[in-house]
Amino acid sequence: MKTGGVLFLISMGLLILSPFILMYAKAHFHFEYLKSIFPKELQKYANIIETSRDRILYNKYAVLFLPFFKRYIDKETTPEAKKLAQKVILYIRLIYFDILFIIIIVISLVLLFGNF
Structure with missing residues (x-):
């Protein structure tokens, strides 16, 4: 496989993983928000x-990983x-x-x- 193909596969892999990384970051900030509201x-x-x-x-806070937010x-x-x-809100967007x-x-x- 050529270098371009490898770079394409790596970039597609990172693109597919990026929503999960963003969801974890969103859950972290959402939990910090809830800590400031309910200390x-x-x-x-x-x-x-x-x-x-x-x-x-x-189980109550595992849903923070999903992209919703109750303010x-x-x-x-x-x-x-x-x-x-x-x-x-930024991470949800x-x-x-x-x-x-x-x-x-x-x-x-x-x-x-595709073969149509």
């Missing part, structure tokens, strides 16, 4: 992975919470953009190289 309940956990020790709590505007008292909310980009690339590859 008593979540202060003993440093990140979302540490909630895996408590199975019920982990508590009335409880955002600090500017840090507002910044974290904006970061979470990046996830959707990345998935859309992957769909466009797959459709264009099928149309260009």
